[in-house]
Each structure stands twice: as C-alpha cells, then as structure tokens.
Amino acid sequence: MKFHQPTSIREFLELSSTLSSHSSSLLAGGTDLMPRYERGQALPDHLIDLKKLSDLYHINIKDESVQIGALTSIQAIQENQLIQAEFNALYMAAHDFAGAQIRHRGTIGGNIANASPAGDLLPALYAFDAILTLIGPDGERQLTVQEFILSPGKTSLKQSEILVSITLKRSGYKSIFQKVGLRQSMAISVVNLAFVYSKKGQDYQYLKIACGAVAPTVVNLDKLTSTIIDKSSKPDDWPLLIEADILPIDDIRATAKYRKQVVINLVQAFLKGQFNG
C-alpha cells in the first residue's frame, strides 16, 4: 500500500485523478477506518491522508450561516462557543461522543462519510438541514446530508471527490440531543435523536426530529412533526406516526422492539415538555 499526504486541495485533486483506476481510501482521523482494517477489511492500493489539508480545519462564522471544515475535530466542535449557543444539539452530540482521545482525533467529515446509521453527529445535521460541499475533478457541488448518505456505509461521494465543509443556517431555533447507549460514551448509540424547534407559547412553529440507529440511515420523523405543526394529531396518535417513519432492526446492542419503544418514549417526553423549554 502506498501512503500519500497532499498539502492542498489542488494537489489532492491531481493525485486522486491519477489514482482513479486504482483502489484508494481517504484517511481523516482514522478512528473508523483503522479499526476496519484491523478487523480484516482489505487494504487499498493507496491511502490518501487528508490531515495536511489546512483549508479543511475551520469553523467560519458568517451572518447567516456557520461553515465547518470537514477535518474539524469532534473536540473542536464541542469547544466552539457559537455552536454551543446556537446549535445545542450538535454541541451535545459532540460532548457525549466517545472519550477525549477519539474526540480529538475523529472528525465531523469522517462521521458523515462513514455513513453509520448510528453516527452521533448525524441527527443534529439532519435536523438542522446541513448542506455539504464536495469538491472533485468536475468542480464543486452541494448536497443535503440526506442526499449524501445513501445507506449504511454508502454515500454519493464520487471517485476523486472530497467532502470539504458542512454549512448550517443560523436559524435561531432551539435544539437538544438525546443519546441512549449501553454506556454514555465509548459506546455506539442504541438510539440517538436531535430535536430542533421554535415555539410560541405551547405551540410549535417549527419542529424537526431526526432519529438515528432506527433505520438504514438517520430519518426525520416528518409524519409526526407535520401533524404537530398543523395540530392535526393527538398524543394517542403519536406512537403510530413515529413508527411510520422508522424501521429498526435487532442487533447485538438492542432489539428492534426496544429501539422502537425508546424512540416513542423519548419523543413523547419531549413533546410533553419533559426536557425542553
């Protein structure tokens, strides 16, 4: 296996184009990739380490949006004051993420491109309608996170492309993240949820609930939330509306039945105001 370390995006694009007929992988923090190789996944012919791409480490605050470079570490997200103030669900997800070593090493880009249904940053990114910027030989393109993640471990990243940044609109919405795991951190989530909302009195004016580890990809519980906004559902209707958007499976961490019940309990608790303002 050959190891490459481009120092600019242009160098990356030249390199990845010349390698297009070979097997290659991109390496960010390596906290997903390296354990996969240790478990026996075949090594690629070429490994492209992204860590010298200095343009991919940033949290740029603009008037209307925040742009997070793909190599920004989970720890840097947790420490950023604006993310803490305006994107609380993302802050909480970074805070509850693994232990300190993994938070310093692992990146937001890696969490997205790994496309795990249980990735902890993903529910917040879905619920905040994150826009991803990709660069490849044909130029730049933007996709929503839903368009990017196709199925477990599969994304719409093209050959020779790279995820460069994640943009979040500064909407002023409140948000919260909930993670249920076998332990609080250093454990893959059994279920994780992000709630993004604005309320006037008791009424929701905006509500998105994104849920991880209950379907092949993170899902927005749109069937439920649309009926909360237009007030067409009653609490007795909520469990069935939640079930309509999820498709959990049994695995070594939990049964599908348990996952379904956890989601229903957490969403009901949220809607009854038990952990939101």
Ligand SMILES: Cc1cc2nc3c(=O)[nH]c(=O)nc-3n(C[C@H](O)[C@H](O)[C@H](O)COP(=O)(O)OP(=O)(O)OC[C@H]3O[C@@H](n4cnc5c(N)ncnc54)[C@H](O)[C@@H]3O)c2cc1C
């Ligand atoms: C002990 C341990 C605990 C963990 N705990 C958690 C946890 O609590 N929550 C959680 O969600 N995850 C957890 N993880 C998984 C992992 O740490 C995260 O998914 C992390 O965000 C991955 O980032 P990375 O930079 O290490 O990715 P890498 O391993 O470097 O890459 C992951 C994948 O993304 C691709 N990739 C990376 N960057 C880019 C890019 N810029 N453009 C295109 N493709 C890219 C790589 O090619 C690879 O396929 C844990 C892992 C370990 C080992």
